[in-house]
Amino acid sequence: MTYLHSMQSEIHGIRALSPARWRSLDGIVGVHWDAEGQAGASGYYLSPDPRIMLFFTDVSDQIKVADRAADLSRRDRGLCRAVYVPAGVPMWTRFTKPHRFSHLDLHLHQDRLMRFLSPAIGSSSARTALRKPIELPDPGPIAALASLVVDELSPEARHPAFAENLVGSIVTGMLDMTVETEETVAKIGRLTQAQMNRLTAHFSMNGEQRMTVSDMADLVGLSESWFATVFRETTGKTPLQWQLSRRIEAARELLDDEALSIAEIAAQFGFSDQAHFTKVFRQFTGDTPAAWRKRSDRL
16 A cells, blocks of 8 residues: 655654654554754644654653643643554644653554454454554553664665564554444443543543534444443433533633633633533533632632
8 A cells, every 4th residue: 555644743842863764664654753852842743644653762751742732731741652643633742851752653544554453353443443542651562563663664674564564563552452342331231441431532632522422432333322321321421411511620620720711711612602601510510600710719
C-alpha cells in the first residue's frame, strides 16, 4: 500500500537537532526525531490518521499534554513514553523546562491497522480498539521494539517486511485487544470497566460535546438497543443524563476561573445559551452557576 502521511502541526520553541530519519513502508511511515524544546515551548498536532509516539526516555516532568488548548497549565498531564493517538484526535503540548528528547513517530493507515488486529480479535473489536487512545508511562518491551524499528530507518535496512512485523508487534502490544461481545456483556448485565473507560476517555477528549446513543454504542461494539439497556444498568442513568452530568461536572471546574464568563462556559460545553445552561446546572447541583461561583469564592 503506497501511503504518505499528513499532519497538521504548529510548534513554537521546538527544533530538530538533526535531519529526521524516516522510511515509508506498507501503510506505515516511521520517523525518528532528535530534538529539543525551550522552557515554555508549545506544540499543536492533528492527523487524519492514527499514530503512535514512542519516547526513549521519560519526558513526563518536562513535557505536559492536554486534550484541549484550554487545559494547558490547568488540567494537563505528563506526556507518557508510549502514546497511541486515534485518527482525528488533537493534541496540545507544553514544555515546563528546557529538554532534549528522542522519539519515534509511527504514522499508520487505518486499513493497515485493521490488518494487524482483525485476524486476532475480529473487525468489530478492531475498529473499537482503533478509537481508544492509549497512554503508557512504562512501555516495557515495546521500547526495545521501537529501538529496532529506528535501526531499520536507513538505506542499509533489511527487507521492509522485517520493519513492518516489528511495527505490528508494537501495535498489538499497545492497543486494547479485548474482545467484548454482546454475549459477554449479557452474562454480567452491565458494561465492562474497559468499555466505560473507553466512553469516558472519548467523551473527555472531544470536549464533552454531545454524542448520539448510536455513536456511544458503536464505540464499545454493541448494538444501540442493547447498549441503552445495559448502560442504564451500569450507571443508573440514561446516556443523555450521563453526558449531561459529565458536562456539568466539567463546567463546575471552569466556574473557578473568573476570567471566563458563564455565557462562555455555557457555549464551550454545547448549551444553547446561558439560560439553558443555568436550568440544567440547577437540576444537577441545586444552584445556579452564579451562586456556585460565589460560594466557591468564599471557600
